[in-house]
Amino acid sequence: MSLGTFAGLWTSPLAIVVALSVVIGLLMVVLFGYTSDQKAIGVAKDRLKAHLLAVRLYRDQIPVVMGSYGKILRGTGVYLKLAFKPLLYVIIPITLLMVQIDRYLGSTPIALNSPFLFSVHLAQPSGPSSAESGLNDVSIEVPPEISTTAPPVHSVTQNDVVWRLVGSKDGQYRVKVNAGGSSVDKQVCIGSGLPRISTIRFRGHFWDRLFSSAEPPLPENSVIDSIAINYPDRSIEMFGYGMNWIWLFFILSMIAGFIFKELLGIQI
Amino acid sequence: MIILGVDGLDPDLLAKYMAEGKMPNFSRLAAQGSFEKLTTSIPPQSPVAWSNLITGMDAGGHGIFDFIHRDPKTFQLYFSTSRVEPPKHNFHLGNWVVPLGSGTAEQLRHGKAFWEILDDHHVPNSVYRIPANFPPITAKGKTLSGMGTPDLRGTYGTFTFYTDDPAAAVGAVEGGEILQVEVKNNRVASNLVGPDNSFRKNSPPATEPFTVDVDPLEAVARISFQDQQFVLKEGEWSGWVPVEFQLMPVIGNVKGICRFYLKQAHPRFQLYVSPINIDPENPALPISTPSNYSRDLAKQIGEYHTQGIAEDTKALTAGVLDDKEYLEQAHTVLAEHRRAFDVEFPKFHDGLFFFYFSSLDLNAHMLWRLTDPQHPAYDPALAAQYGNALEEFYQQIDQVLGETLPRVDENTTLLVLSDHGFAPYRHSFNLNTWLLNNGYITRKGGAPGDPNEPFADVDWSRSRAYGLGLNGLYLNVRGRERDGIVDPNQSDALLREIRQKLLEVRDPKDQSQVITRIDFATEVYQGPYAHSGPEALVGYNRGYRAGWKTILGAFTPEVLEDNTNAWSGDHCMDFTKVPGVILSNRKLAAKSPALTDIAPTILSQFGIAKTKDMRGQSVFESQ
Numbered sequence: 001m002s003l004g005t006f007a008g009l010w011t012s013p014l015a016i017v018v019a020l021s022v023v024i025g026l027l028m029v030v031l032f033g034y035t036s037d038q039k040a041i042g043v044a045k046d047r048l049k050a051h052l053l054a055v056r057l058y059r060d061q062i063p064v065v066m067g068s069y070g071k072i073l074r075g076t077g078v079y080l081k082l083a084f085k086p087l088l089y090v091i092i093p094i095t096l097l098m099v100q101i102d103r104y105l106g107s108t109p110i111a112l113n114s115p116f117l118f119s120v121h122l123a124q125p126s127g128p129s130s131a132e133s134g135l136n137d138v139s140i141e142v143p144p145e146i147s148t149t150a151p152p153v154h155s156v157t158q159n160d161v162v163w164r165l166v167g168s169k170d171g172q173y174r175v176k177v178n179a180g181g182s183s184v185d186k187q188v189c190i191g192s193g194l195p196r197i198s199t200i201r202f203r204g205h206f207w208d209r210l211f212s213s214a215e216p217p218l219p220e221n222s223v224i225d226s227i228a229i230n231y232p233d234r235s236i237e238m239f240g241y242g243m244n245w246i247w248l249f250f251i252l253s254m255i256a257g258f259i260f261k262e263l264l265g266i267q268i
Numbered sequence: 269m270i271i272l273g274v275d276g277l278d279p280d281l282l283a284k285y286m287a288e289g290k291m292p293n294f295s296r297l298a299a300q301g302s303f304e305k306l307t308t309s310i311p312p313q314s315p316v317a318w319s320n321l322i323t324g325m326d327a328g329g330h331g332i333f334d335f336i337h338r339d340p341k342t343f344q345l346y347f348s349t350s351r352v353e354p355p356k357h358n359f360h361l362g363n364w365v366v367p368l369g370s371g372t373a374e375q376l377r378h379g380k381a382f383w384e385i386l387d388d389h390h391v392p393n394s395v396y397r398i399p400a401n402f403p404p405i406t407a408k409g410k411t412l413s414g415m416g417t418p419d420l421r422g423t424y425g426t427f428t429f430y431t432d433d434p435a436a437a438v439g440a441v442e443g444g445e446i447l448q449v450e451v452k453n454n455r456v457a458s459n460l461v462g463p464d465n466s467f468r469k470n471s472p473p474a475t476e477p478f479t480v481d482v483d484p485l486e487a488v489a490r491i492s493f494q495d496q497q498f499v500l501k502e503g504e505w506s507g508w509v510p511v512e513f514q515l516m517p518v519i520g521n522v523k524g525i526c527r528f529y530l531k532q533a534h535p536r537f538q539l540y541v542s543p544i545n546i547d548p549e550n551p552a553l554p555i556s557t558p559s560n561y562s563r564d565l566a567k568q569i570g571e572y573h574t575q576g577i578a579e580d581t582k583a584l585t586a587g588v589l590d591d592k593e594y595l596e597q598a599h600t601v602l603a604e605h606r607r608a609f610d611v612e613f614p615k616f617h618d619g620l621f622f623f624y625f626s627s628l629d630l631n632a633h634m635l636w637r638l639t640d641p642q643h644p645a646y647d648p649a650l651a652a653q654y655g656n657a658l659e660e661f662y663q664q665i666d667q668v669l670g671e672t673l674p675r676v677d678e679n680t681t682l683l684v685l686s687d688h689g690f691a692p693y694r695h696s697f698n699l700n701t702w703l704l705n706n707g708y709i710t711r712k713g714g715a716p717g718d719p720n721e722p723f724a725d726v727d728w729s730r731s732r733a734y735g736l737g738l739n740g741l742y743l744n745v746r747g748r749e750r751d752g753i754v755d756p757n758q759s760d761a762l763l764r765e766i767r768q769k770l771l772e773v774r775d776p777k778d779q780s781q782v783i784t785r786i787d788f789a790t791e792v793y794q795g796p797y798a799h800s801g802p803e804a805l806v807g808y809n810r811g812y813r814a815g816w817k818t819i820l821g822a823f824t825p826e827v828l829e830d831n832t833n834a835w836s837g838d839h840c841m842d843f844t845k846v847p848g849v850i851l852s853n854r855k856l857a858a859k860s861p862a863l864t865d866i867a868p869t870i871l872s873q874f875g876i877a878k879t880k881d882m883r884g885q886s887v888f889e890s891q
Contacts, residue, residue: 117490117497150501151486157455158481162490164499230497240560 011194013105013236017245018252020101025256028090033266036086041267044079051075083268098246103196103214105245107231109189110167115149116230118186120177121160123203123225134180134223135161141176145169146188167191180223187215188229200228269681269873270672271622271866273321273398274665275314275415276629276839277686279305279849285662293669297684297851306848307862308688310792311739311805312839314415314629315349317687317848317863318399323379324867324882328793330379332400333801334737336819340749343722345736345820347424349400349416350375352553354466363469364516371466373403373553378797379881382867383407383620391874392619396612397605399624399687402576403554410612411557412565414624417576420513420524420552421463421473425543425575429588430458432537442816443582451537456480460493460526462513462544463552467520474513474522480539487533500530505596508571511544523550525571529593540588542597546574569607578604579630584834591654591834594634602627602664609668613675620870625668631661632690636837640692644830676853681873686848687863693838695775696815696831697782697808698824699735705827706769708733722821729753733766736821738814738840740802741766741786763788763804770806775828782828784809784842794883807842814840850887857890 051071058064110116120138135154138161142148150164167173170191177184189195198214203222218224235242261268285291286298297303309317309326311334319330327333337348351374355367377400386393387408395407397414404411419425427444438448449458459475478493487502498506506528513522524544531538546552548562548571555574556562566572578601584594602625609623635658637645669684676682700723703709710730718724723734728751733743743759746752754762767786775782785807789798792805808814816833817824839846850861858865865884871877872886 115498117499119497150499150504151483151488153481153483153486153488153490153499155454155481155490156484157453162497162499 013194013234013245014238014248016194017105017236017248021249021252022256024094024097024249025253026260028094028253029257029260029264029266029268031090032086032268033264035089036267037082038267041079041082044075044082045267048072048075048079098249099211101249102246103198104194105234105236107197107199108234109191109193109195109197110229110231112170112191113166113168115164115166118163118165118175118188119160119228119230120162120179120224121158121226121228122179123223124159135159138177138179138224141178143173143175145171145190146173146175177224177227182219182222184218184222184224184227186227186229189231197231199231200226202226269620269870270616270676270683271620271870272665272669272672272682272684273318273622273624274628274684274686275399275624275626276632276688276690277662277665277684277849278628278632278689279847280689281632281658281662282849285659290659290663291666293666293673294684294851297669297673297682297853301682301851301853302856303849303851304856304858304861305689306685306850307860308839308843308846308848309863310787310843311807312688312841312843312846313738314687315400318415319349319377319379320863321685321687321866322377322381322398322400324382324864324878324884325379325795326793326864326883327801328789328798329795329881329883330377331797331800332377334740336737337801338722338736338742340745340752342750343821345722347416347418349377350402350418352418352422358466360469365467365469365471367466375401375403375405377401380879381405382870383409383411383622385871385876385879386620386874389874389876391876393622394612394616394620395622396608397624397626398622399576404557407557409557409619410561412562412608413555413574413576415576415626417546417555417574418553419543419545419575420522421461421544423543424577425580425582426461427543427580427583427588428461428541429583429586430456430537430539430541432456441582441586441588443580444586444588446586446588449537451482454482454484456482456537456539460511460541460544462511462524463515463522465513465515467516474515476511476513480537482533482537489530489533491528491539498528500528502530502533505529505600510547510571522552523547524552529589529597531589531593540583540593542580543575548572548574565608565611568611569604572604572608573601577630578626579634581630581634581835584634591638591650591657595654595657598627598631598634598661602661606664606668610671613672616675620874625665627661628658628665628686629690631658632837633835634837636690636692637834640694640836643692643694643836645832645834645836680853682853683866683869684849684851685866688839688843688848689846690837690839691810691841691846693813693831693836694811695782695813696818696829697773697812698815698818698827698829699741699806700818700821701824702770702773702827703733703735703766704823708766711823732762734821735806735814735818736802738819739805739807741804741806742802759803760790767804773827775812780811781809782812783807785844787843795881807844808840809842810845812841813838852887854888856887858885858887859890861887 051068054068055065146165146167149166153162167190173188174185175188186201187198189197200213201215202209203218203225236245286295309320315332319332323330332348336345338345354371358365358367383393383395393409395411397412399415402413402416404413429446430449432451438446449456457479459477462474464471465474480489480491482489490499508525511524525547526544527542529540548566579598583589637643638651638655710727712725712727731744732754743754744752745754770783773782787805865887868878868882868884869886
């Protein structure tokens with residue numbers, strides 16, 4: 001394998017997801033091992049196994065079976081309680097990490113010469129017609145590599161204006177939006193590869209911004225509530241089936257976690 | 269061996285364009301090898317003709333007599349080539365119907381296909397879009413089903429047209445549905461109509477909502493559907509849009525694809541939505557072998573029409589699409605076929621490669637009136653604008669042949685062939701009305717029955733014959749039809765009587781003979797199904813064809829009518845008047861080659877003997 005091919009692997013979304021799954025699977029297991037009461041988890045699991053065995057052995061003695069079912073329920077509760085604290089340590093950083101990874105792997109850039117929608121949603125409608133609502137005052141300025149292919153659609157019911165654009169050259173651009181006497185802009189990624197993509201730019205919306213946007217917020221005094229681009233979802237193919245990277249990551253990191261727990265002797 | 273199957277390639281038109289220097293690759297092939305007329309099937313209809321080609325048998329052997337067949341006991345009509353059945357057993361849970369088992373898609377063509385025999389002899393083969401192969405039979409090679417493949421609603425194609433025009437004729441039209449919508453605050457909210465939902469009581473159609481935001485001033489709109497949005501200018505087509513209909517939560521979803529066309533934004537809203545095709549990436553019914561081939565092809569060429577008759581002729585006929593719009597759609601279909609050809613042909617190295625093109629057939633049906641000043645639907649202005657459109661489709665097929673010829677070496681046999689030719693369809697002959705007027709059909713007294721039900725008000729106890737399908741003439745035979753009255757021993761005499769009278773029918777306008785031949789099934793069919801179809805096949809003269817209503821068992825006031833429909837060319841006539849063509853890089857030995865010779869020809873090219881059921885013989889052997 002040449003160096004070029006090796007380097008190329010790390011721009012392959014599949015290779016990245018596989019590597020991330022293995023590393024994060026290992027980290028999750030190690031972190032779980034350090035933050036959990038391993039001895040108590042071991043005891044809880046052993047008790048659960050014992051009660052399950054009792055159900056099988058004494059299946060002709062209904063009172064014993066029923067009692068065992070009750071103990072299994074109680075034992076499961078104990079086990080979940082023991083696992084909850086370490087899971088909290090694991091889940092929060094992993095979720096934040098996944099949100100960041102999703103910026104790269106969740107969507108693909110807009111393909112060259114493919115139409116895409118650029119939607120500007122206003123904060124508050126001020127009138128029943130597009131003129132009165134301020135929609136007619138919204139305009140955009142595009143760089144030379146991007147062009148409009150249809151007149152904008154003004155929708156009073158949705159309180160937005162939508163442009164159909166097309167990009168002619170690979171790159172990251174900024175489209176300027178003029179509204180309410182001020183201007184803001186929005187990143188647009190054209191081409192291929194794994195750029196950091198922001199599908200939407202918000203004014204406010206802290207939690208939405210945390211999970212969905214990779215751009216700074218719009219100014220608080222802007223009349224614009226959000227600017228969005230309909231980037232295509234990225235589908236990663238494995239064994240002939242395409243899927244979102246999160247599903248693939250979930251499956252692979254679980255497999256990696258189960259392998260590492262055995263290798264490291266950690267109780268989960 | 270390479271076969272290009274070009275539906276409806278007409279020998280006279282081809283010779284004319286070749287003489288004018290417009291088909292240089294066909295001229296080159298004809299000069300190098302052979303160019304002959306190819307005797308078509310009886311009747312000369314595509315499902316019958318391609319079944320003749322596929323099996324080497326006539327309709328008596330493969331059992332396909334028409335596009336439409338009937339159940340003689342119930343007079344229910346059904347597509348001749350395939351049947352899609354829901355699960356046989358269900359249980360009901362409130363308004364839900366839970367199936368116990370799966371539905372089936374069954375191919376009704378009988379006989380062994382030539383590629384099955386090639387498979388048996390380990391000859392590699394690929395057969396693309398051949399008609400009368402839905403669902404595709406088990407095959408080792410790549411096959412994709414063609415004509416006969418339904419849309420997601422199980423029809424030969426049902427478009428939907430949404431308009432707020434109060435003058436629009438809302439309701440079902442042939443091949444489509446026109447729906448009234450309201451534009452409120454520049455927004456339209458309506459539903460896409462999908463397949464009947466057999467998970468629900470009474471199987472109502474599944475629907476999915478969509479909205480259209482029309483710009484108040486500009487002729488442009490945004491369409492929002494499921495999780496997709498796109499913008500169309502007036503007069504623009506969308507690409508393929510994936511659609512998912514939820515039939516039952518979690519377990520019962522079907523996927524399709526469709527295209528949108530914003531015909532008008534202002535002052536009237538007009539939106540056309542194509543028939544919902546089976547999604548080749550997630551086919552709801554089997555359309556290819558291997559089953560994932562349709563998906564692999566889509567990955568290479570993008571989504572494509574899977575519906576067998578892809579050109580939306582019905583939308584043009586209904587006036588929903590005009591000629592320009594129809595031609596745009598028809599060019600998209602041919603472009604898809606050419607993309608598939610360009611991807612698959614380079615992969616061919618050994619064995620048989622068969623590729624089918626539908627464009628000349630469907631476009632000759634629709635565009636003939638623009639080339640024929642004698643046609644009742646001829647319009648000089650439209651003719652000036654689109655009169656060359658059919659010729660341009662012919663030239664595109666010549667380009668395909670141009671891509672093919674460089675790959676043909678001394679070890680390769682090339683056949684370019686069609687199932688039938690073409691003729692003008694200027695006048696409709698309403699066979700059932702003629703039978704009624706001549707006392708062979710008697711209607712019940714009182715109010716007429718449901719016009720949508722075939723033969724709704726026919727008194728079968730006093731009716732001896734009926735017409736069904738494009739060429740079929742049936743007798744109401746005792747013991748076969750539900751209320752049959754014709755003694756089987758008397759049927760021959762009755763048929764001869766009707767034949768004599770039909771051959772005497774003249775067009776009062778110019779005394780033209782309307783029907784030039786009538787073939788009896790007993791004389792022209794061989795095989796186990798020879799008696800399953802019509803007793804006789806009506807062969808119309810050039811310029812005449814069965815009317816649209818009569819073929820479905822309805823009655824019209826007049827026996828003969830001018831055809832002012834956009835569907836203006838046809839071939840469902842006297843089979844001797846609409847032969848197909850055969851061209852080859854090798855000299856043909858057969859004096860009058862026929863469609864039934866093609867399967868034996870293919871087999872003989874690979875040293876395989878024809879089966880005993882096959883009627884023809886190799887065209888490279890003298891007959």
